[in-house]
Amino acid sequence: MMAEKIVLLAHGSGGLLSHELITGLFLKHLGNPILNALEDASAIPLADDQGRLIGQAVFTTDSYVVKPIFFPGGDIGKLAVCGTVNDLAMRGAVPLYLSAGFILEEGLPFADLERVLASMAATAQTAGVRIVAGDTKVVKRGGADKLFINTAGLGLVPPGVHISASAARPGDVLILSGAIGDHGLAIMTQREGLRFETPLQSDCAPLNSLVSVMLAASPRIHTLRDPTRGGLATALNEIAAQSGVGIEIEEMAVPVHEPVRAASDLLGLDPFYVANEGKLIATLEEGDARPVLEAMRAHPYGREAAIVGRVTEEHPGRVALRTIWGTRRLLDMLAGEQLPRIC
C-alpha cells in the first residue's frame, strides 16, 4: 500500500516542494490565466462602464505565521504590511489599500496584540497605504500559534509601467538592492538563543518608495522581485523559469553582512537561500542601469545596491553562480526546508 501523501514543512519553504504543491495541486484546481502567471501580485484590468480599459490594478495576498511574533528589527504586524506592500511594488504598482485578517489564539495577551497593531499602523503610514477591511477569528488554546495575520493588497500600476517576472531579457543587467540573509538569520539566531557582538536585525521594510524612485529614473525596468521565502537563489530561479532566460550571478558582487556570514557558517545555512524582507532584485537594459543604480543608492533602502549579474540566452531556466573561487556552478531552487516559519 502506498503511504498517504501529506503536507510537509518543506511545502511551505518557498522552494521546489512549494512549487510542486502550487502547480500540482493548487493550480490544478484553481488555475486560470491570471493565477497561473505566478506573479508576486496579479494584474486585474480596470475598465469603465463602456468597457474601455482605463488602467491596471494589482491584487495580492500573503499570510504571516512568523515565530516568534516579535524579532529584532520587526514583528509579525510590520512584516504583514511590508510583505504585501512589497508584492504590489514588485509589479511597479502604487500600493493603496490593504485588508487584514487576524487569527488569534485564545490566551494571547492584549498587550502583545496592541503592540502588533501599533506596529502595523506605523508601517502602513510609512508605506502610505490604508487598511480598509478587517476580520478577526479566535481559536482555542493550541489551535493556532499565538497570532497569524493575512493581508491582501490592492494597488494601481502607473501608465507605461509593464513589470513582470516573465519580462527579463537576455542582455539585461541584474541589480540587487542590498545585502542578503538579514531577515531569516535574525529570526533563526533569536530562536536558537545565539548572541553576536553585532546583533542581527531583520531588514523588513516597505519597498514601494524605493521602487518609485527607480521607476522615476527609468520606467523601462523589466522585472522586479523581492527574494523572500527561498531567498535570492529561489527568486532568481523563478525569474529564469518564467522569462525563459538564463541568469549568471557573481558571488563576489552579492553583499552579505559579516554577522550574517558568521551566523550562517555557525548554523550551516547558505545566505543565498535565506529569506529577505526588505530587498529586491531588478532586471533592466544595461543602458538604463546607471540612473537606476544612482537613484537606489540615494535611497535609504538601496544604499548597498549593486549589479550582481546578467541575464543570458544560454541555459534558459537556469541560474549559474561564478563563485569567489572563480569556479562556476548551478544555483538551484531551494530543495527542502531551510528555515521554517520565517514569514
Add this chain to the structure above:
Amino acid sequence: MMAEKIVLLAHGSGGLLSHELITGLFLKHLGNPILNALEDASAIPLADDQGRLIGQAVFTTDSYVVKPIFFPGGDIGKLAVCGTVNDLAMRGAVPLYLSAGFILEEGLPFADLERVLASMAATAQTAGVRIVAGDTKVVKRGGADKLFINTAGLGLVPPGVHISASAARPGDVLILSGAIGDHGLAIMTQREGLRFETPLQSDCAPLNSLVSVMLAASPRIHTLRDPTRGGLATALNEIAAQSGVGIEIEEMAVPVHEPVRAASDLLGLDPFYVANEGKLIATLEEGDARPVLEAMRAHPYGREAAIVGRVTEEHPGRVALRTIWGTRRLLDMLAGEQLPRIC
C-alpha cells in the same frame, strides 16, 4: 495587581466582546473613515486618471477556521468562497475576484487539501468569481488546526446602488431570505456526534445571484446583511446601531426548520444567535417589498423569504422581539461565546 487582559474565545463570537475588541483595540490603532464604517465590505472609490469618479469597488476579507473542515452541506473551502462572496454581495456589489491564503498544518493529508480545493473551485464557478491571487504557508504539527483559509474579495457596485448597514430607515420592512440556524447547528451536532432523523445541513451558499434578482426587482434596497457569526439577533443589532434606528421582529414570522429547533432545544442554544452562511436580511421601503419578495421566492436561495419585522423610530439602536406568546422583549447582541469556530 490587575490580571493581564487576554484574548478569550468569546472575542471571536461575533457578539458583544468581538465588538469591544474591534472598536477598543483594532479601530483605535488601524481606524480610518473606510474601516470605521464596519460594513461587510468596504467601499473604495474608483477614479480615472483625471481624478473623475467612475465607480465604486468594494473590498473585504475573512479568515475561515471552521472545525471540522468537512461538515454536512459544505466544507471550509466552500465556506471560504461563499463567506467572502456574500460580504461583497451585501453591498449590492457584483463579486469579481478573490484571493486565497492557506495556512496548512504539517501532516494534513493531500487528499483532504485536494477535496477542499475542488470544492472552492466548484463554488467559485457557481458564484462567477475568479481566484486570482494565492499564498500557502505551512506550520509545524500542533501550530495550527489542519487548515485555515483567508479569502479577500473585490467587487464592483453597479451604478445607482447604495446599500449600507447605516441606510435602514424608519418605516422600512425587514425581509429574511429563509430559515435560521442551519449552519451553526449542522456543525455543532456533528461535533457532538448527535444524530437526528432528518440530518442537519449547513445552508452555506453564495448569495450574489439572489442579491442580483432582488436588485433587478428594486435597486432601492437600503440595507443587506448576512447573519453569520452571532446570528440574526447580532446582525439586527448591528443594523439598528449603525443606522440609528429601532427594529421590531415577529418571532412567529421567523422560519426555523424543525430539526434545528429540536437540536437547539437539546443543546440549549437559541437559533437567533446561531450562525447562518446562506441567508440574508434586507430592509427596504414597504412599497418595494412585494416585487422583491416575489423575486426572492422564485430563487432557490430565497424560497422561504418572508417579511419578519419593521424598522422604527422608537428605541433607536435596539431590537425588540414580539414573542410567539405575544410578550415583547429586547433581543440583545450575543454577549458571550455560543458556538466557537463555526466559520
